[in-house]
Amino acid sequence: MQKIVLVFAFVLSASMLSAQTPEKAKALLDEVYNKVKSYNNIFVDFKFDLKNAEAGINQETRGDVTLAGDKYVFNYLGSKQLYDGKKVYTIVPENEEVTIEDQSNEEDAMTPSKMLTFYKQGHNYEWDILQNVQGRKIQYVKLTPIDSNTEIKSRLLGIDMGTKHIYRLIETGKNGTKTTITVNSFKTNQPLSATLFNFDEAKYKDEGYYILRN
Template sequence: MKKLVLVFVVFFASNFTIAQDSDKAKALLDAVYNKVQGYENIFVDFNYVLHNAEADINSETRGDVTLQSDKYLFNYLGTQQLYDGNKVYTIVPENEEVTIEDKTEDENALTPSKMLTFYKEGHTYAWDILQNVQGRKIQYVKLVPIDTNAEIKSILMGVDAETKHIYKLIYTGKNSTTTTITVNSFKTNQPLSKTLFTFDESKYKSDGYYIIKN
């Protein structure tokens, strides 16, 4: 009888701790979300590392993105992508080519405009490790997609405990691929050109670019 009672005590204590950790994790992510929503615009410079030991893939590159509301200007792998709130423009200087598309209808797609807010819905949360990175306290939260068909197995999000800014994202896929995004620079409320999120088709045509409209 005593053993049975002990089992129940351990079980409920364990579940209570898990619930508390989940609440702490959600509270931290809510603080991050509220901080991000308070900025007029955000500029992020980041490192991107893709690793898959089984396929012997290990690549690293840098990129940057400027965000204002749901508009963005994204530079990555020599390609520039612009979203003006209506259409997505993918500019490839190497091929002198521009592709113009309507905004994706896939609500689960992780676009640059969702880069700092994707975690708000669709995940369970758990409190994870605390790291000291050059004097900065980085608290990690583990996110697991509620959708069991998602390609992502889990995400570790590292948050600067003082600024409440995202420092690192580690995606672990079901295919054993790990993708790590580390923020090098996080700037807010920068002076932006009024035409930064405007696509000038005539400019690219005069420069000899091939325009593809989907």
């Protein structure tokens, strides 16, 4: 009889802990979100790693993004993308080309302006593993998309428990592709040029760039 009581108590406590997990994970993500939104601007230098063993893909590169509200300047793979709050400008020096288009209206579209807040909606949350990375405690939260039609199987979001900043995002696709973004540098409230998010079309025309409007 005593063994049965002990087993019942263990099962009950485990089920209670499991029930608290989504709320605990959501509370942490809310704390991260509120901290991100409190900054005037954010600069992130990151490493991007893309792997798909079946397709023979193994790519690694670096990039950086400066964010202020919804506006951003995103440098990646030798190109620059700028959003001034109205239009997105993609500048490709290699092709001497600039593409101008409206910001995507798709709610699920992952844009630089959403890279630190995308988890706020559209996911179920689960408390995951805790890692020690060079003395930093990184707590992972597993994000599972609510929309079953998405190409994303799951995401793991690693939070630095000391700063409450995002340290790493590991995204697993249903096709086996694994994308890892690791933050190398996270700076806030930096002095920014008043024209940082402005696109100077005349300058690029003078340099011989082809301007394409979509």
